[in-house]
Amino acid sequence: MRKKIFKYSALLLICFVFVLSCATFSFAGYDLGLPSPVSSPVNAGYLYGEKLNSSSTYGHMGMDFAAPIGTSIYSTYVGKVITKGDLGGASYGKYIVIESTHPYYTNTKFYHYYCHMSELSSSIQVNTTYPAGTYLGLSGQTGNASGPHLHYEIRMGANNWYAQRNPEGFLGRSSKDNYAALRGKVLTSSGSYARAIRISGATKGTDVNYGASYSYYVMENGSAFPDESAYGLNYYITRINPGSITLNYNNGARTSTVSASSNTDTLVPSVSLP
Numbered sequence: 001m002r003k004k005i006f007k008y009s010a011l012l013l014i015c016f017v018f019v020l021s022c023a024t025f026s027f028a029g030y031d032l033g034l035p036s037p038v039s040s041p042v043n044a045g046y047l048y049g050e051k052l053n054s055s056s057t058y059g060h061m062g063m064d065f066a067a068p069i070g071t072s073i074y075s076t077y078v079g080k081v082i083t084k085g086d087l088g089g090a091s092y093g094k095y096i097v098i099e100s101t102h103p104y105y106t107n108t109k110f111y112h113y114y115c116h117m118s119e120l121s122s123s124i125q126v127n128t129t130y131p132a133g134t135y136l137g138l139s140g141q142t143g144n145a146s147g148p149h150l151h152y153e154i155r156m157g158a159n160n161w162y163a164q165r166n167p168e169g170f171l172g173r174s175s176k177d178n179y180a181a182l183r184g185k186v187l188t189s190s191g192s193y194a195r196a197i198r199i200s201g202a203t204k205g206t207d208v209n210y211g212a213s214y215s216y217y218v219m220e221n222g223s224a225f226p227d228e229s230a231y232g233l234n235y236y237i238t239r240i241n242p243g244s245i246t247l248n249y250n251n252g253a254r255t256s257t258v259s260a261s262s263n264t265d266t267l268v269p270s271v272s273l274p
Contacts, residue, residue: 033171034076034077034132034170034171035074035076035132035133035171036065036076036171037065037073037074037075037076037114037136037150037152038065038067038071038072038073038074038139038150039071039072040065040066040067040068040071040139040150041065041066042063042064042065042066043063043064043065043066043149044204046060046064047060047063047168047216048060048061048062048063048164048166048167048168049166049216049218061153061161061164062113062115062151062152062153062154062164062167063151063152063153063166063167063168064149064150064151064152065139065149065150065152066148066149067139067148067149067150068139068148069118069138069139069140069141069148070118070138070139070140071138071139071150072135072138072139073114073117073135073136073137073138073139073150074132074133074134074135074136075098075112075114075130075131075132075133075134075136076112076132076152076171077098077100077102077110077112077132078100078129078130078131078132079098079099079100079101079110079112079129079130080098080099080100080127080128080129080130081096081097081098081099081124081125081126081127081128081129081130082097082098082099082111082126082127082159083095083096083097083126084096084097084120084124084125084126086120086142087143088142088143089142089143089144090143090144091143091144092113092115092116092143092144092151093115093116093117093140093141093142093143093144093145094115094116094117094118094119094120094137094140094142094143095113095114095115095116095117095143096113096114096117096120096124096136096137097111097112097113097114097159098111098112098114098130099111099159100112105156108156108157109156109157109158109159110154110155110156111154111155111156111159111163112152112153112154113151113152113153113154113155114136114137114150114151114152115143115150115151115152115153116139116140116141116142116143116145116148116149116150116151117136117137117138117139117140117142117150118137118138118139118140118141118142119137119138119140120136120137121135121136121137123135124136124137152167153167154167154170166236168236168238168239169236169238177239178242178262178263179238179239179240179241179242179262179263180240180241180242180243180260180261180262180263180264180266181236181237181238181239181240181260181264181265181266182202182235182236182237182240182245182247182258182260182265182266182268183233183235183236183237183265183266183267183268184233184235184267184268184269184270184271185232185233185234185235185270185271186199186218186234186235186249186250186254186270186271186272186273187270187271187272187273188272188273189272189273189274191272193234194218194234194250194273195218196218197218197249197250197253197273198216198218198249198250198251199216199218199235199237199247199248199249200216200247200248201245201246201247201248201255202216202237202240202241202245202247202260203240203241204239204240204241216235216237218234218235240260241260242260242261242262243259243260244257244258244259244260245257245258245259245260247268247271249271249273250273253273253274254271254272254273254274256268256269256271
């Protein structure tokens with residue numbers, strides 16, 4: 001009898017470990033470790049999900065690199081160029097869109113947007129596949145841009161509005177360089193996923209030019225990152241300095257202290273706002 005109990009207990013333990021490892025692996029799929037498309041620093045004042053001003057009706061759908069006009073831009077991943085266009089003084093201005101399929105998501109299309117360019121490489125042809133690191137052209141200030149920069153955007157699953165995902169999670173692997181990452185969920189008092197709230201307290205490494213402080217904005221509308229339905233999370237803060245961190249939710253409505261380990265994605269206990 002004892003042997004049978006031990007046998008079934010061991011089997012249950014193996015199944016639990018297997019399920020847990022699959023869940024961890026699945027989440028790690030977001031962490032693709034893509035290289036930066038330019039050598040310029042990130043504009044930490046206007047990150048993914050941020051509203052440009054109080055009258056904006058939606059958050060920033062990508063991330064901006066503070067690239068001076070004429071900075072070389074390179075593709076972050078292998079893929080087929082599906083758009084090479086010029087919208088003049090509107091929207092993305094001169095831009096290129098590359099369609100890719102990534103590891104862990106073999107049946108899902110990704111769309112990489114490189115926008116506000118001053119020059120599109122003449123060697124880039126639509127419907128042609130290029131490797132990662134291919135020269136695409138030069139950064140600029142074309143389209144609806146208040147200053148020189150590269151707007152980099154990733155859409156997942158569909159090439160349409162609100163299919164965007166936070167590029168930080170794809171570009172900056174937490175599992176290297178001794179940085180840490182935090183993932184979790186923040187809920188409303190009724191138990192739904194919170195929207196349009198700020199999470200502060202984590203510090204970024206100076207190599208990405210975030211300075212001493214950083215705040216993560218949970219988007220008001222559009223697609224949260226990571227997928228709430230798939231992972232039960234609505235924030236993922238990558239490449240932060242490890243150590244004891246006190247997260248501040250919604251300007252002090254709640255706080256949570258967590259130990260963030262280097263080279264690790266740390267799951268933060270869920271937080272409910274009052």
